[in-house]
Amino acid sequence: MSVTTATIxxxxxxxxRLVLWGAVLVLALIPLLNQLxxxxxxxxxxxxxxxxxxxxxxxxxxxxxxxxxxxxxILSLGHGAFFALGGYAMGMHLMRLIGPxxxxxxxxxxxxxxFLGYPELPWYWLGFDMFPYACFMALFVPGLLALVIGYxxxxxxITGVYLSILTQALTYALMLAFFRNDMGFGGNxxxxxxxxxxxxxxxxxxxxxxxxxxxxxxLIGSYWVCTRISVSKLGRVLxxxxxxxxxxxxxxxSTTQVKLFVFVISAVLAGLAxxxxxxxxGIINPGEFSPGNSIxxxxxxxxxxxxxxxxxxxxxxxxxxxxxxxxxxxPDLWLFALGGLFVAVTLFLPRGLVxxxxxxxxx
Amino acid sequence: xxxxxxxxxDDVSVVFDGFRALNNLSLFVDQGxxxxxxxxxxxxxxxxxxxxxxxxxxxxxxxxxxxxxxTLLDEAAIATMGIGRKFQKPTVFDALTVFENLxxxxxxxxxxxxxxRWVLAGESRAAIxxxxxxxxxxxxxxxxxxxxSHGQRQWLEIGMLLMQDPELxxxxxxxAGMTDQETEHTAALLxxxxxxRSVVVVEHDLEFVRAxxxxxxxxxxxxxxxxxxxxxxxxxxxxxEVYLGR
Numbered sequence: 224m225s226v227t228t229a230t231i232x233x234x235x236x237x238x239x240r241l242v243l244w245g246a247v248l249v250l251a252l253i254p255l256l257n258q259l260x261x262x263x264x265x266x267x268x269x270x271x272x273x274x275x276x277x278x279x280x281x282x283x284x285x286x287x288x289x290x291x292x293x294x295x296x297i298l299s300l301g302h303g304a305f306f307a308l309g310g311y312a313m314g315m316h317l318m319r320l321i322g323p324x325x326x327x328x329x330x331x332x333x334x335x336x337x338f339l340g341y342p343e344l345p346w347y348w349l350g351f352d353m354f355p356y357a358c359f360m361a362l363f364v365p366g367l368l369a370l371v372i373g374y375x376x377x378x379x380x381i382t383g384v385y386l387s388i389l390t391q392a393l394t395y396a397l398m399l400a401f402f403r404n405d406m407g408f409g410g411n412x413x414x415x416x417x418x419x420x421x422x423x424x425x426x427x428x429x430x431x432x433x434x435x436x437x438x439x440x441x442l443i444g445s446y447w448v449c450t451r452i453s454v455s456k457l458g459r460v461l462x463x464x465x466x467x468x469x470x471x472x473x474x475x476x477s478t479t480q481v482k483l484f485v486f487v488i489s490a491v492l493a494g495l496a497x498x499x500x501x502x503x504x505g506i507i508n509p510g511e512f513s514p515g516n517s518i519x520x521x522x523x524x525x526x527x528x529x530x531x532x533x534x535x536x537x538x539x540x541x542x543x544x545x546x547x548x549x550x551x552x553x554p555d556l557w558l559f560a561l562g563g564l565f566v567a568v569t570l571f572l573p574r575g576l577v578x579x580x581x582x583x584x585x586x
Numbered sequence: 587x588x589x590x591x592x593x594x595x596d597d598v599s600v601v602f603d604g605f606r607a608l609n610n611l612s613l614f615v616d617q618g619x620x621x622x623x624x625x626x627x628x629x630x631x632x633x634x635x636x637x638x639x640x641x642x643x644x645x646x647x648x649x650x651x652x653x654x655x656x657t658l659l660d661e662a663a664i665a666t667m668g669i670g671r672k673f674q675k676p677t678v679f680d681a682l683t684v685f686e687n688l689x690x691x692x693x694x695x696x697x698x699x700x701x702x703r704w705v706l707a708g709e710s711r712a713a714i715x716x717x718x719x720x721x722x723x724x725x726x727x728x729x730x731x732x733x734x735s736h737g738q739r740q741w742l743e744i745g746m747l748l749m750q751d752p753e754l755x756x757x758x759x760x761x762a763g764m765t766d767q768e769t770e771h772t773a774a775l776l777x778x779x780x781x782x783r784s785v786v787v788v789e790h791d792l793e794f795v796r797a798x799x800x801x802x803x804x805x806x807x808x809x810x811x812x813x814x815x816x817x818x819x820x821x822x823x824x825x826x827e828v829y830l831g832r
Contacts, residue, residue, distance in 0.1 A: 457701035475665035
C-alpha cells in the first residue's frame with residue numbers, strides 16, 4: 224500500500240473516495256424516494272428503480288471485464304456468456320418457483336417443457352427449486368467454464384486478438400446452442416413470466432427494493448474484491464503480465480496460473496451480475512449471449528477508463544444512461560453513437576472519462 | 587562432467603526451418619564461474635540462452651542444470667530453480683516503480699494466492715533497499731520505470747536478477763548503450779557476483795570482456811569455435827578468421 228500510494232498524492236484519493244461514497248449514497252436513496260407519494264417533487268418512478276438496478280449489475284460486469292482486460296490484458300469479447308450463464312441459473316430457479324401457476328398448470332414442469340412434450344424435468348434442472356443451489360450454480364458454472372477455456376487457452380499461450388476471437392466464438396456458440404429447443408432452456412423465448420423470488424411477488428415495490436439493494440451490496444463487494452487484488456502484489460503481477468508477459472515468466476511466475484486465477488474470478492463476478500440482472504428485468508433469452516452484448520460491455524470499460532476500477536463503474540453507468548436516452552430519442556442513431564464513442568475514446572481519451580479528472584489516480 | 591559443473595550442455599542442436607541455429611553445441615559451466623561468450627551475429631548466443639531458460643526446445647541434445655533436465659521444464663519452473671536471465675533489450679515493467687519492479691523479482695512464493703496475501707516484511711524491504719543501493723537507484727525508488735534512462739533500465743534489470751537470488755545468471759549484452767564509466771561499474775559488479783554464483787555473459791564489447799578477466803568461449807555458426815583466456819582466443823587463427831576479421 225505505502226508503495227503504491229507514494230506515486231499518488233493523498234488529496235485526489237480522498238476526494239475520489241468521498242465522491243464514490245456520495246454516489247453510493249445517492250443510489251441507495253432511489254428505492255426510498257420511490258416510496259414517496261407520486262405528488263411529491265422527490266418521487267422517483269418504478270422505471271427508474273428497475274433501470275438503475277439493472278445498471279448496477281452492468282457495473283459489476285464492467286468491473287469483471289476491467290480486472291481481466293484493464294489489469295491483466297486479457298481482452299475477453301465473450302464475458303457476456305458468463306453473465307448470461309449466471310442469469311440462466313437464476314432464471315431456472317425463477318421458472319421452478321412459478322410452479323402450477325403456469326399457463327398449462329403443470330405442478331413441476333415449466334410451460335415450455337409441457338409445450339415441447341417433456342415427460343419430466345431433465346436431470347440438470349433438479350435442485351434449481353432451491354435458492355442456495357441456484358445461487359451457487361450461478362457462480363459455479365461461469366467459473367468452471369472460465370477455468371476450462373482459460374486453462375486450454377493460456378496453457379497454449381493464446382493471447383491478444385486470438386484470445387478475443389476465441390472468447391467471442393465461445394459466446395456465439397453458446398448463443399446458437401441456447402437457441403435450440405432441445406437444450407432444455409426454453410430455446411428462442413428463454414425464460415420469462417417469473418412470479419416470485421424468496422416469497423416476494425416480483426412486481427411489488429418491496430421486491431424491487433430488495434433486488435436493488437442486493438445488487439448495490441454485490442457491487443460494493445465486487446469493488447472490494449477487485450481493490451484487494453489491485454493493491455496487492457498480485458495486482459502488480461497482473462500489470463506486469465499485461466505489459467510484458469514473457470518477462471514475468473522468466474521471473475519465475477507461472478503466468479498461466481495467475482491469468483487463470485483472475486479469469487475465473489472475473490467470470491464468477493460476471494455470473495453474479497447476471498444472476499442479479501435477470502429477476503430485475505424479468506426475462507432471459509439467448510440474445511444475452513450475442514457477441515454484441517460482450518463488445519458493448521468492453522466499450523463501457525474503455526469509455527470509463529480501463530485499468531481503473533472507478534472507470535469501469537463510471538463507464539457502465541454513463542454509457543447506459545446515454546443508451547437509455549438515445550434509444551428513446553433517436554433509436555436509429557444508437558449503434559452509430561456507440562461506435563463513434565469507442566473511436567473517440569480510443570483517439571482522444573485513451574484513459575477514459577476518469578482520465579479527464581485526474582492524471583494521477585491509476586490504481 | 588565434474589561434480590562442480592552447474593550447467594551442462596551436450597551436443598545440443600536447434601533447427602529452425604532447416605536453419606541450424608545451434609549445431610552440436612557443448613558447453614560446461616562450473617559453480618561460481620564467470621564465463622564470457624562472444625561470437626559474430628547469428629552465432630547462436632541468444633538461441634543458447636533461450637534453450638537454457640526454456641524459451642526454445644532443442645531439437646537434439648542434453649541440457650542439464652545440476653541434475654535437472656531443463657528440456658522438460660517451462661520458463662517459470664526453470665527460473666524458480668535458480669536460473670535468472672537478463673535480456674539484451676532491457677525489459678522492466680514500465681507501469682511499476684523501481685521498488686515495485688524489484689519487489690516482483692524478489693525471491694518469494696510465486697502463486698496467485700501467495701501474491702494476494704503477500705506482506706512486505708522488514709527483511710525483504712531491507713534486501714530491496716540493499717539492491718537499490720548496489721545499482722545506484724535508491725533516489726529513484728518511487729519513480730516509475732518508464733521514466734528511467736537507458737542505462738538505469740539496464741541497472742534495474744540487473745537488480746531484478748539479483749533479487750531473484752539465482753545460482754546461475756545469464757546476462758545478455760549488459761553494457762549495450764552504457765557509458766564507459768557505467769561499463770566499468772558493471773564489470774566490477776559482475777566480477778563481485780561471480781564466486782558465490784555462476785555468471786554467463788554474452789557480449790560484443792571486447793574491452794568489457796577483457797575487464798571481466800575470465801574464461802571466454804567463442805561461438806560460431808552454432809558451435810564452439812575456441813575456448814580460453816581472452817588473449818588465447820584473440821590469437822587463435824580460427825577466431826581471427828571468422829570473428830575478428832582480416
